[in-house]
Amino acid sequence: MKTATKLLIGLGAVVGLFGIVVAIGLHQEDVDGGFTEAAAERLVTSQMRDSESVEFQNVQAHVRSDGSHIVCGEVNAKNGFGAYVGYVRFIAFQSGVVETDDPQKPGSFGEGTWRTACEPS
Numbered sequence: 001m002k003t004a005t006k007l008l009i010g011l012g013a014v015v016g017l018f019g020i021v022v023a024i025g026l027h028q029e030d031v032d033g034g035f036t037e038a039a040a041e042r043l044v045t046s047q048m049r050d051s052e053s054v055e056f057q058n059v060q061a062h063v064r065s066d067g068s069h070i071v072c073g074e075v076n077a078k079n080g081f082g083a084y085v086g087y088v089r090f091i092a093f094q095s096g097v098v099e100t101d102d103p104q105k106p107g108s109f110g111e112g113t114w115r116t117a118c119e120p121s
Helices: 002-032 037-046 111-118
Strands: 055-063 069-076 088-093 098-100
Touching (some): 037 088, 055 111, 069 111
Antiparallel strands (some): 055 069
């Protein structure tokens, strides 16, 4: 019985370690290459109602003056009625925050924020 318990504990430790390695691997592209377009698209997609319908265009990564990374672009997806809503600009931050300029949502950013953050100076 003691051998079986040790085996289960050892197996649990290996599975737990594998989970940590997988999590680190999934986050690796953010660490190695900054915050990439692909990472931002996954982040934005995860916040959509219908993740299967998400479409992107004009997606570009930027390094800010403080060294942090953001990704700007446009996203389109289906709403609750199954209709596409039209492309809306977004800014995705490496911290996991996504802001949009969707006028139907509170706290959306305006043209000045887009120009400052996403357009080359």
